[in-house]
Amino acid sequence: MKALAAQIESExxxxxxRGETLLLTIGIPVAFLVFFxxxxxxxxxxxxxxxxxxxxxxxLAVMSTAMVSLGIATGFERGYGVLxxxxxxxxxxxxxxxxxxxxxxxxxxxxAAVLVPVGYGLGWHPPSGPAAIGGAGxxxxxxxxxxxxxxxxxxxxxxxxxxxxxxxxxxxxANALYLVLLLAGGMVVPVGKLPSGLQTxxxxxxxxxxxxxxxxALGSGAPVPLEAWVVLAVWAxxxxxxxxxxxxxx
Amino acid sequence: MPDExxxxxxxxxxxxxxxxxxxxxxxxxxxxxAVRAGEVVALLGPNGAGKTSTVECLEGYRHPASGRIRVLxxxxxxxxxxxxxxxxxxxQRGGVYPMLGPRRALRLFAAYYQRAxxxxxLLDLVSLSPVAGTPWRHLSGGEQQRLSLALAxxxxxxxxxxxxxxxxxxAEGRQDxxxxxxGLAAEGVGVLLTTHELSEAERMADRVVILRHGQVVAExxxxxxxxxxQEIVRFGAPAGLDAxxxxxxxxxxxxxxxxxxxxxxxRATPVLTATLAAWLADRELALTDLRSGRTLEEAYLDAxxxxxxxxxxxxxxx
Numbered sequence: 315m316k317a318l319a320a321q322i323e324s325e326x327x328x329x330x331x332r333g334e335t336l337l338l339t340i341g342i343p344v345a346f347l348v349f350f351x352x353x354x355x356x357x358x359x360x361x362x363x364x365x366x367x368x369x370x371x372x373x374l375a376v377m378s379t380a381m382v383s384l385g386i387a388t389g390f391e392r393g394y395g396v397l398x399x400x401x402x403x404x405x406x407x408x409x410x411x412x413x414x415x416x417x418x419x420x421x422x423x424x425x426a427a428v429l430v431p432v433g434y435g436l437g438w439h440p441p442s443g444p445a446a447i448g449g450a451g452x453x454x455x456x457x458x459x460x461x462x463x464x465x466x467x468x469x470x471x472x473x474x475x476x477x478x479x480x481x482x483x484x485x486x487x488a489n490a491l492y493l494v495l496l497l498a499g500g501m502v503v504p505v506g507k508l509p510s511g512l513q514t515x516x517x518x519x520x521x522x523x524x525x526x527x528x529x530x531a532l533g534s535g536a537p538v539p540l541e542a543w544v545v546l547a548v549w550a551x552x553x554x555x556x557x558x559x560x561x562x563x564x
Numbered sequence: 565m566p567d568e569x570x571x572x573x574x575x576x577x578x579x580x581x582x583x584x585x586x587x588x589x590x591x592x593x594x595x596x597x598a599v600r601a602g603e604v605v606a607l608l609g610p611n612g613a614g615k616t617s618t619v620e621c622l623e624g625y626r627h628p629a630s631g632r633i634r635v636l637x638x639x640x641x642x643x644x645x646x647x648x649x650x651x652x653x654x655x656q657r658g659g660v661y662p663m664l665g666p667r668r669a670l671r672l673f674a675a676y677y678q679r680a681x682x683x684x685x686l687l688d689l690v691s692l693s694p695v696a697g698t699p700w701r702h703l704s705g706g707e708q709q710r711l712s713l714a715l716a717x718x719x720x721x722x723x724x725x726x727x728x729x730x731x732x733x734x735a736e737g738r739q740d741x742x743x744x745x746x747g748l749a750a751e752g753v754g755v756l757l758t759t760h761e762l763s764e765a766e767r768m769a770d771r772v773v774i775l776r777h778g779q780v781v782a783e784x785x786x787x788x789x790x791x792x793x794q795e796i797v798r799f800g801a802p803a804g805l806d807a808x809x810x811x812x813x814x815x816x817x818x819x820x821x822x823x824x825x826x827x828x829x830x831r832a833t834p835v836l837t838a839t840l841a842a843w844l845a846d847r848e849l850a851l852t853d854l855r856s857g858r859t860l861e862e863a864y865l866d867a868x869x870x871x872x873x874x875x876x877x878x879x880x881x882x
Contacts, residue, residue, distance in 0.1 A: 316675050317675050317676045320671070321672070321675075324664065324672045328661060328663045328664070331663055390662070394658040394659070395659040396658070396659060396660065396661055398655065399653065399655055399658075402623055402648055402651065403648055403676045403719070404676050404719070406645070
């Protein structure tokens with residue numbers, strides 16, 4: 315317990331001390347939320363743009379932390395021989411991974427604690443009325459479940475890249491993937507606006523499934539589509555499994 | 565569960581007939597040696613001799629193709645969990661979170677072990693207290709190595725592996741590292757270090773194991789290795805002496821190893837030194853120095869031999 319707690323403390327300390335991580339996980343999502351809500355460069359089809367952008371940017375926040383931040387940091391730790399060195403301590407891989415998961419979840423909570431109030435400030439309110447079947451409580455639980463599944467899938471993807479690529483290449487690929495999924499993931503541009511072929515591809519990726527789920531639970535108040543659950547579940551199982559099978563610790 | 569009491573002389577690190585292969589390449593080819601409690605053993609050898617591969621098997625990082633390994637009585641791979649609580653490891657490079665300073669890194673590692681040493685005491689031990697808050701990436705090479713060493717000691721290990729511990733370390737830092745290693749041995753810890761720096765092996769190690777092409781080619785105390793082998797006399801004189809004529813006078817072969825540095829493969833008898841001095845005097849040549857026997861470096865070069873530039877030497881026999 316002492317080792318796990320110390321590991322989580324160090325991971326959180328390092329995550330919050332990295333300027334580029336804070337920019338990625340907090341700065342960019344907040345900037346996007348404020349910019350796209352107030353400057354109408356994208357037509358969302360929602361009653362109020364903030365209804366679209368709060369769930370979209372929360373999806374972006376999950377992806378930034380679980381895939382990009384976790385993956386890049388882990389890639390560099392591998393490159394610096396940190397993971398190899400930890401292999402010769404009693405910490406052990408299960409506790410190392412548990413600490414990383416806990417850190418990702420803690421950072422996501424910090425992101426939500428920043429983004430949701432900013433959203434309220436911009437006029438967002440949780441869905442209510444007949445559209446929200448089962449009420450706001452169910453919608454919030456669905457949103458949490460969607461975010462958790464996506465965190466596992468994105469975390470697996472980030473670790474998959476970190477475990478096979480050299481640290482610098484991993485950095486480049488993770489950033490490129492971030493950009494592609496940002497644009498094709500329904501986070502700031504509705505997936506429906508993409509060309510139809512690209513739409514089909516985008517909907518098979520975890521980013522669009524995550525934002526579809528959050529748009530439903532936190533935007534329209536509709537139930538999360540079955541398709542989103544299925545896509546998220548498949549990625550949540552497949553990505554960590556492939557990452558575990560291919561990960562090289564040094 | 566109380567720790568086993570280890571008597572001085574018990575084998576703490578041992579391998580026999582160790583073989584490591586990478587594809588078709590045999591990196592370690594039947595290596596056997598042992599490190600006893602309270603002993604410092606240096607694995608010495610040129611790059612690619614198999615030092616790191618050997619150590620990585622002992623640390624449990626690498627599966628040997630064959631051979632038997634025991635560290636503190638444990639199999640490093642099958643009993644990895646039990647082993648890592650009792651060993652200390654210093655990797656050749658890196659191994660520390662770049663954002664953590666020495667104090668944070670030591671506190672983190674201290675939390676991994678049941679009976680950890682006090683991080684503040686370790687900071688003092690390796691003279692890192694003044695930079696305790698400086699992130700690893702801003703430390704000098706020597707400071708990084710000393711932090712690495714301190715991290716290897718946090719868990720009160722009974723066996724310690726140090727891969728090139730003094731690489732990139734300044735003179736003062738080396739002194740610190742040597743003092744810490746000597747202290748470990750005095751407490752009964754078995755220390756295995758790798759180095760390609762002979763002077764470090766000579767100063768730190770009780771015993772030296774020399775590897776070449778994955779095999780042990782010599783083993784012994786630094787003094788014993790230097791003393792062993794063939795009799796040899798070295799002297800300095802003007803470059804380009806007529807080595808043939810000198811060899812005739814001495815009755816033994818003379819080699820000019822490099823300009824002005826000569827080697828005579830014979831015992832330094834009074835007759836030999838007198839003949840050498842007389843031969844130089846006849847030609848009004850000055851003798852700049854004269855020495856008999858080998859240094860560890862010469863013993864090492866003899867052991868790893870082959871391809872050390874012998875084809876560029878000029879040798880003359882009587």
